Amino acid sequence: MSAGLLSEPDAKSAGERFEALYRSCAGDVFSYVASLLHDRGAAEDVTALAFERAYRRRALFEARRGSERAWLFAIARNAALDELRRRRRSGRLIGEIADAPQIEPDDALAERRLLVREGLAMLDARDREVILLKFVGRVSNGELARILRCSETAAGTRLHRAIVRLREACNVPR
């Protein structure tokens, strides 16, 4: 059924492979989750939870359905959305990322990044998520489709439209 890094029959090998997966993905998973939650502490919790779930459910991983990275992002996405639901129910305010990247206004590159930040903020949450999954999660369109539970064509369309809207929001000519 499963094949890949996580499906090692040997516990030691599985542990080593899992650690390798953690080293390669933890930063991106955290960044993606933090972008959704806007709370560093919660993002750390959700990132740890996602890796724990991935390890517990490693027997369910199917290599033919996508990479481990995409599978991990799908788990992290569900965990982050569950955290959002929990916060919504309890009425907790969403915190701010205290150490968000600082932008120097004189820098042209920094100005562009500022524009993109504002553009991202103006986007619909779904468009923003698609862009984050693709740009930060670095998943293929097929994997994106499985995470979003839609067809690959629909995922590609959503992604392209999100990029177009981001450009519009940033006033970037195409």
Place this chain on the structure above:
Amino acid sequence: MSRDELTQDAIAELAALDAIIAGEPVGEEHLELAALVDSVRAQVPPFTEASAQRVEERLAHRQARTRRLPTIARPRLALAGGTFVALGVALVALLASGALTGSPNRGVLTPSFRSSTTSPGAALHGSAGGGVAALPAAGSGATASFGATASPGATSVPAPSTTRPLPNTNPSHRLVARNASLTLAATPDQFQTVANEVVSSTVRLGGIVQSSNVDVHGLSSYASFSLSVPSGRLPALIGALSSLAAVRSLDQGTTDITDTYDTAAARVAEEKAERTSLLRQLAAATTLAQQQAIEAKIAALDAKLAAATHQVGELLSRGHNARVALAIVATRAAGGSGGSSGPVNRALNDALSVLEVALAIALVALAIVVPVGLVALALWWAAATLRQRSRERVLAASRP
């Protein structure tokens, strides 16, 4: 163009995006896209050393808790699941066997074997050997002549004693009539062979075929036999017949006819005594009228004596010869040994029967498990869908 279809430009741009993400070089026309990707990546919160340390601490804490799960929660769940499965299988087996429904012979896949004894209070003796002891009152010389007779009417009548016989109270001297009804199933190609074997087996055991009817027409073939065999050889005959083909049903019955026989034999003895008396009176008669009257009485008595004697013979025949009603039906499935390869075919039949029973149990189990599983699956799917929709809603409502 449908709403999900992409233009060629869009497809090219998505391909370029994949190349950018993979770190591959792209054409000049996609440099802006590369800059956009870089800018977006620069927006996401960085995974600082402090965050990494906290994540690892939390992960280690979670994993420490997780490691306890397999030893506490999971085996319990597995044990509970195993218990439920075992209970389910036991219930299904009970249902399949009919124990809960009160019908011990509900299984259609197994042949039915039934035995009945219709004698009130009569001890069924010699059941293993099936032997019937001769009645001392009936005269020991009569028993030998009943072994291979074709008709009860053709039997020689035992000479009853002139005194009334005492009732048979010794259980080993009871007269018991035995009969059996047997149905065999044979394949069309074996049918004639089985029918022939029925006759030869019966004759070999000292029995006779009183009547037979064999109709061979493929799957509608049918044969019926009325067999008679010395009572002591009835089990052997049933064994021999059962080895010829698959046994569909077997009914055996015994009837204690000792009292009926005693009554009939007593009547014969009384009538003979009366006849002797009448003969003495005839010898002493002095007038023609007296002689004629006595002769008329003797003639009437002779008719009654003949009938009573015939009944005694009939009862003795029933006691000494078992009747077997045999039917052979055609079946598709191979059944019975049909000859020399008996044990192998019988073993195959037994294996087939076991498989059939197992299949029946599995079908009943499936009939329970599948609907329950489908309902559980539907509930799980509904719950998962609702949860996912709820997640999507919360995402749509989230602010940047």
